Amino acid sequence: MSAYPPEPWHLRGQLYASAFLVAADDVKVDVPPDCELVQLRGRLVVGAVWVDYEPGGVLSYRELMTTVLVRRRLRLLPTITHIWVDSEVSRDGGRALWGIPKGLAEFDFQFSDSGATRFAARDSAGPLARGSVRSIRRLPGRLPVRFKIVQLLGGRAKVSPVRSTATLALARGSFDADAGGPLAFLSGRRSIASFVLRDFRMSFGGR
Numbered sequence: 001m002s003a004y005p006p007e008p009w010h011l012r013g014q015l016y017a018s019a020f021l022v023a024a025d026d027v028k029v030d031v032p033p034d035c036e037l038v039q040l041r042g043r044l045v046v047g048a049v050w051v052d053y054e055p056g057g058v059l060s061y062r063e064l065m066t067t068v069l070v071r072r073r074l075r076l077l078p079t080i081t082h083i084w085v086d087s088e089v090s091r092d093g094g095r096a097l098w099g100i101p102k103g104l105a106e107f108d109f110q111f112s113d114s115g116a117t118r119f120a121a122r123d124s125a126g127p128l129a130r131g132s133v134r135s136i137r138r139l140p141g142r143l144p145v146r147f148k149i150v151q152l153l154g155g156r157a158k159v160s161p162v163r164s165t166a167t168l169a170l171a172r173g174s175f176d177a178d179a180g181g182p183l184a185f186l187s188g189r190r191s192i193a194s195f196v197l198r199d200f201r202m203s204f205g206g207r
Contacts, residue, residue: 004093007160007205011057015166015200016117016133018173018191020046026185029068029081032150032157038069038076045069047078048175048186050119050131052109057202061087062107064121064128066183070150072157077150082182084123097205098160099153129177129186135169135196143168145197166200 021043029044031037037044051063065083069076084105085091094100103123110118120130145164150157173194177183 004089004096005058007097008207009058009093009202009204011053011059011200011202011204013054013057013200014052014117015049015197016051016119016131016171016173016194017047017049017196018131018133018175018194020048020175020186020189020191022046022185022189027068027081029079030152031070032072032079032152033155034157035070035072035077035079035150038071046081046186048129048131048177048183048191050109050117050133059087059090059093061085061090062109063090064105064107064119066186067149072150072159075148077148077159079150084121084128098149099151099158101151126181127178128181129175129183131173131175133171133173133194133196135171135198138167138169138198142166145200160205162202162204164197164200164202166197169196169198170194171196 024044047067049065053061063085066081067078070079084103091102094102105121105123108120116134118132121128142165148161150159171194177186179187
């Protein structure tokens with residue numbers, strides 16, 4: 001019997017994201033087969049995402065990841081470049097099912113009544129990043145958020161669907177990556193946009 005749940009994983013929680021433009025030469029990406037990096041005048045669109053997967057889903061854990069956009073035929077897809085979780089089950093399942101290169105880390109999430117959330121993560125080698133997000137405008141209703149991700153799995157491109165609903169809020173965010181760590185390409189950079197997916201309900205992976 002597998003130690004991790006079969007796909008799809010039904011998850012719930014809070015997601016906090018910021019987007020950056022980073023010179024393509026500064027980011028190391030294992031591009032899946034049949035995909036090419038999406039560049040805007042030599043820069044990549046990089047997402048830095050903190051996630052708090054809450055009780056009520058198949059797993060409960062915390063996560064830090066970065067993504068870039070790639071093009072596969074006519075479709076634009078995110079691919080995960082770096083990712084850490086605080087769950088061995090999530091790590092093992094993510095690697096085996098979808099080719100997501102999860103590592104282990106420790107997290108410190110701090111929530112306040114003012115709506116600001118602070119984050120920090122470190123792995124066995126030292127600090128990874130810290131950041132904060134404050135919602136500034138919540139949009140009405142719950143919106144469907146559907147997309148696919150592509151990863152390298154067994155030498156092939158593994159495309160996995162993500163289906164969710166959430167309340168979307170525009171936000172102000174900061175992200176401070178450790179200059180000597182694996183996310184050094186984001187050190188000292190200012191985000192171009194931030195948002196929050198509140199109380200998301202997510203189905204990750206195929207049936």
